[in-house]
Amino acid sequence: xxxxxxxxxxxxxxxxxxxxxALFWIPTRTTPGAARSWLLLVGFVPLLGLPLYLLFGxxxxxxxxxRRQAEASQVIREEQALQAALRWQPCPDTAVxxxxxLVERQGDFMPVHGNALDLLTGYDExxxxxxxxxxxxxxxxxxxxxxxxxxxxxxxxxxxxxxxAARGVHCRLLLDAVGAKRGLRAYRKRLLARDIDxxxxxxxxxxxxxxxxxxxxxxxxxxxxxxKVGYIGSQNLADAGxxxxxxxxxxxxxxxxxxxxxxxxxxxxxxxxxxxxxLDVMADVPVCTEDIATQLLPSGPAYPFSNxxxxxxxxxxxxxxxxxxxxxxxxxxxxxxxxxxxxxxxGVDVQLIVSASSNAVLTAWAQEAYYDELLRSGVRIxxxxxxxLHAKHLSVDExxxxxxxxxxDIRSFALNAEIGLLCYDRKIVRQLLDIEAEYLRHSRPxxxxxxxxxxxxxxxxxxxxxxxxxxx
Numbered sequence: 001x002x003x004x005x006x007x008x009x010x011x012x013x014x015x016x017x018x019x020x021x022a023l024f025w026i027p028t029r030t031t032p033g034a035a036r037s038w039l040l041l042v043g044f045v046p047l048l049g050l051p052l053y054l055l056f057g058x059x060x061x062x063x064x065x066x067r068r069q070a071e072a073s074q075v076i077r078e079e080q081a082l083q084a085a086l087r088w089q090p091c092p093d094t095a096v097x098x099x100x101x102l103v104e105r106q107g108d109f110m111p112v113h114g115n116a117l118d119l120l121t122g123y124d125e126x127x128x129x130x131x132x133x134x135x136x137x138x139x140x141x142x143x144x145x146x147x148x149x150x151x152x153x154x155x156x157x158x159x160x161x162x163x164x165a166a167r168g169v170h171c172r173l174l175l176d177a178v179g180a181k182r183g184l185r186a187y188r189k190r191l192l193a194r195d196i197d198x199x200x201x202x203x204x205x206x207x208x209x210x211x212x213x214x215x216x217x218x219x220x221x222x223x224x225x226x227x228k229v230g231y232i233g234s235q236n237l238a239d240a241g242x243x244x245x246x247x248x249x250x251x252x253x254x255x256x257x258x259x260x261x262x263x264x265x266x267x268x269x270x271x272x273x274x275x276x277x278x279l280d281v282m283a284d285v286p287v288c289t290e291d292i293a294t295q296l297l298p299s300g301p302a303y304p305f306s307n308x309x310x311x312x313x314x315x316x317x318x319x320x321x322x323x324x325x326x327x328x329x330x331x332x333x334x335x336x337x338x339x340x341x342x343x344x345x346x347g348v349d350v351q352l353i354v355s356a357s358s359n360a361v362l363t364a365w366a367q368e369a370y371y372d373e374l375l376r377s378g379v380r381i382x383x384x385x386x387x388x389l390h391a392k393h394l395s396v397d398e399x400x401x402x403x404x405x406x407x408x409d410i411r412s413f414a415l416n417a418e419i420g421l422l423c424y425d426r427k428i429v430r431q432l433l434d435i436e437a438e439y440l441r442h443s444r445p446x447x448x449x450x451x452x453x454x455x456x457x458x459x460x461x462x463x464x465x466x467x468x469x470x471x472x
Contacts, residue, residue, distance in 0.1 A: 018046035034410075037467055061216065061301050065273055069302035072269035076108045079265075079281075086258045088113040088293040088424070095318035096399055096424050102314055103297050103422060106307040109265075111295040114287025115257030117423065119403075119431050123240045126233070126252040127153060133225045134160040140170040142267045144222040146405070147236035148175050148183030157237050158187050162194050171196040174270060176218045177203040183237065201274050216301055218270065219405050219416035221252075222263050227285060230260040232404055232421050234392045243359040246388035251326075251403055251435065253421060257288045262296040266419060273302065293424040299406070300417030308406045308420060309413035313339045315396050322349040324436045325394045330354050330367045331409040337370060344378035353439050355390075356383035363409070365465035368458075375448040382443035389439065395432045400424060403432070 019042060030038065042049030080087075088111040090096040104110050120126035134141050134157075141164050148154050161171045173191065175184055177200040184200055191198045201218040223231035233252030241247040255263065261281065268279040299307035316323060316339040323343065330352065332340070344350040352374065358364035371381060393403035404420035406412050423429070 018050050019043055066302055068273050072272055073108045076265050080110050086112045098318055099314050103295050103311055106305050107297045109262050109296040111293055112258040113291055113293045115255060115259045115292045115294045116288035116290040117292055117428055118254040120252045120254060121435060123250055126235055129254060130223055130231055131156060131160045133229050134164055137164050137169045137225045139226050142172050142224045144174045144220055144267050144270060145237050146176045146179040146219045146221060147238055148180040149238035149242050150182050150186035151239045153237055153239050154183050161196050165194045165196050173198045174201060176201050178217060199274050217416050220419040221405050222267055222419060224260060224264045224267055227260055227264055230255040230263040232263060232419060234390050234405060246357055246359045248390040249387040251391035251393055253403055258285050259294045261285045266298050292428060295422040297420035297422055306413050308418050316340060316343050319343055319348045319396045321397050323396050324351045325408060326353045326391055327408040328355050328390045329363050329407040329409045331363060333410050340379055341377040350379045352379055353382045353384055355388050356385045357388055359388060362465055365461050369462035369466035371451055381446040382440055383446060384439050384443045386442050395429050398426050398429055401429045401432045
């Protein structure tokens with residue numbers, strides 16, 4: 001009896017020591033919103049909450065990876081200083097003139113003119129074009145992707161790389177260790193046997209301590225062929241229906257011009273982060289007659305600031321007439337939610353387009369918890385129905401477009417390595433507006449009165465899921 005009493009007393013004391021330690025420790029290591037979620041979990045189940053926080057509570061990277069990113073950023077800035085003639089100058093006193101220095105100071109890349117862009121909306125179309133470009137490669141092929149499956153698309157990409165390697169083309173494939181687990185398991189040995197260099201980013205298992213927090217991921221999707229053609233967008237190397245019941249709808253930009261060298265620099269940075277090997281990049285790329293101005297926006301926990309979040313919020317605040325946001329996952333932080341609310345209440349036409357179906361149940365529940373506040377503020381919400389809308393892009397007024405791998409959620413803003421391409425061109429914005437209009441024609445508008453008639457148990461489910469927004 002005495003032993004049981006002493007054991008119970010020690011467990012009670014341990015519970016309260018954990019709660020008190022968490023109260024002093026967690027708010028100094030994370031944002032207030034995330035701290036509230038973690039403190040709630042630790043308060044309810046201290047013995048479970050503490051180890052979970054130690055594993056997932058702070059988006060840290062190893063000091064070596066942070067150092068390598070700083071070195072890569074320095075090289076990128078120095079190389080661009082030698083290419084001043086490519087710098088594009090926005091008109092003063094415009095929204096573009098305000099966002100350009102922010103993106104450059106945080107993400108390293110200056111805006112460059114002389115680019116050509118093709119927006120590819122067809123899933124098979126973009127893959128066929130990528131494979132055709134790989135088949136034309138003469139010197140090198142660099143692919144950086146979050147997800148690769150062992151399906152017909154993965155097989156087609158592997159066969160294209162094998163054909164290129166047989167011609168003497170140097171091929172490098174950089175894949176996220178978790179997202180592309182199936183592709184790495186199926187194809188790594190086969191590709192290495194053909195002298196195709198395959199690397200896994202942010203490996204898990206016993207090696208995670210050398211990388212960073214276990215759930216940090218590289219979510220970028222980039223392809224660079226011969227420093228002549230580049231790809232950036234939302235599409236992975238997998239069949240459209242790789243999640244059963246949720247065939248993907250994507251948007252990819254095929255890029256030519258100086259922006260290709262910038263995409264190559266991001267690939268080289270990630271390659272250096274993972275391997276310690278330095279690649280020769282930033283080669284001269286001829287300008288194109290289309291002369292589209294673009295600026296690359298890399299982001300991730302290796303940078304000092306939340307580049308994607310800050311740029312998105314700046315664009316929302318700078319919108320004067322309209323902004324359309326397309327994302328498959330919408331779990332914003334307080335700053336982004338406030339920016340959308342202020343824009344709508346100020347008279348800006350704010351249109352959010354999300355997928356009616358989702359391949360992430362908990363995220364979908366948390367997402368729904370924001371709808372009431374947004375609709376009350378005047379934000380229009382459309383639910384796209386034909387496919388799982390996996391495209392990620394936004395357009396601001398008639399001047400700015402942003403596309404790439406960035407979702408409008410806390411994971412994308414704080415935990416993932418992401419990539420975005422800003423286009424300062426009215427023609428590209430008009431094309432994106434046409435794509436967004438096509439989404440809307442196949443979407444169901446969400447009305448506030450209708451939304452408020454949902455069952456009470458759904459409201460409770462949404463509220464509980466929203467409490468876990470910082471944990472997703």
